Amino acid sequence: MDFTDQRLSYEQGQLDQRSVPDSPFTLFKTWMDEALSKKVKEPYAMSLxxxxxxxxxxxxxxxxxxxxxxxxxFYTNYDSAKGQDIEENPNAEALFFWNELERQVRISGHIAKIDADKSADYFQKRPHDSQLGAWVSQPQSGEVANREVMEDKFAQLKVDYPEDTTVPTPEFWGGYEITIETIEFWQGRANRVHDRVVYSQDDHEQWTTKRLLP
Incomplete structure (x- = not known):
């Protein structure tokens, strides 16, 4: 397959370093709100x-x-492949790509587990069957003989924990927080001369910005 002749020109918006807010969280919220208002499908989905x-x-x-x-x-199985990576190397990057807005946001920082009580609170807010699914996928990323094994386990869990019962929060499941060290905002522009503005913290924990070449 050859995609060398397939290309689009990005011409929806622009990003001026001189007019961005002092905090990257303000700009991230603005962009996320715009993605939600434009009905971007699952704009909160990110590549980790x-x-x-x-x-x-x-x-x-x-x-x-x-x-x-x-x-x-975000929340996941602590025993998963990603959990093992994080245990060995507590650094991560996340990337949001909103094609409809010709934008992406790249986040880099240190990652660590959040408080167990906070994870439990969130787990209990999940749909009942999603809670059962967390138990089915233990150990996540582990090999399974066939789909029937998973379906049988899920069926048994539905018997053990009917809709009107509390599903216990697994000890192997919970949240991680990426503490942001740098965050880059990318706005597609015509002729591949894109706008890229990156925030980082100085020695006084103040946010500074710089423009990057596309």
Missing amino acids: ATCGADNKPSVRIVLLREVTETGII
């Missing part, structure tokens, strides 16, 4: 890149669930 002790990067899609004053939170 990790790298363990083997120095082999891994990437997958996870869902952003909260923006805090310092970073972003």
Whole structure:
């Protein structure tokens, strides 16, 4: 397959370093709100890149669930491949790509587990069957003989925990927060001369910005 003749010209918007807000969280919220208002499908879906002790990067899609004053939170299985990577190397990157807006946001920082009580609170807010699904996928990324094994386990869990019962929060499941160290905002422009503005913190924990070449 040859895609060398397939290309689009990005001409929807622009990003001026001189007019961006002091805080990257303000700009991120503005962009996320615009993505939601434009009905971008799951704009909170992000590519999460990790790298363990083997120095082999891994990437997958996870869902952003909260923006805090310092970073972003998602939830997953702690025993998963990504969890093992994070245990060995507590650095990660997340990438949001909103094709409809010709924008992307790249977040880099230190990653760590959040408080267990906070994870439990979120788990209990999940749909009942999603809670059961967390138990089915243990250990996540582990090999399984066939789909029937998973379906049988899910069926048994529905018997053990009917809709009107509380599903216990697994000890192996919970949230991670990426504490943002740098965050880059990318706006597609015509002729591949894109706008790129990156925020980073100085020695006084103040946010500074710089423009990058496309």
